[in-house]
Amino acid sequence: MATNPEAYVYLAESIRAWPDQQQLAAQLQVAGWARVQWRNLSGGIVALHRSVNPEADTTA
Numbered sequence: 853m854a855t856n857p858e859a860y861v862y863l864a865e866s867i868r869a870w871p872d873q874q875q876l877a878a879q880l881q882v883a884g885w886a887r888v889q890w891r892n893l894s895g896g897i898v899a900l901h902r903s904v905n906p907e908a909d910t911t912a
Contacts, residue, residue, distance in 0.1 A: 873899045 871879060876899075877888045885903035892899050 873901070876901060 870876075873890045873892065873896075877890055880888045880901065880903050884906065886906040888901065888903040890899045890901040
């Protein structure tokens with residue numbers, strides 16, 4: 853545990869600012885990634901996103 857209370861304030865603020873699963877997927881698509889998918893883990897506390905670089909995709 854940190855002895856600096858500001859560390860916990862930063863953590864809470866960064867969690868609130870992080871996009872949800874759908875928002876992050878949309879950001880990845882806007883950035884040019886294709887076939888964006890995600891899987892919730894630990895009841896949605898963690899989400900694993902994956903996507904394909906369309907320039908490197910040889911399956912399309």
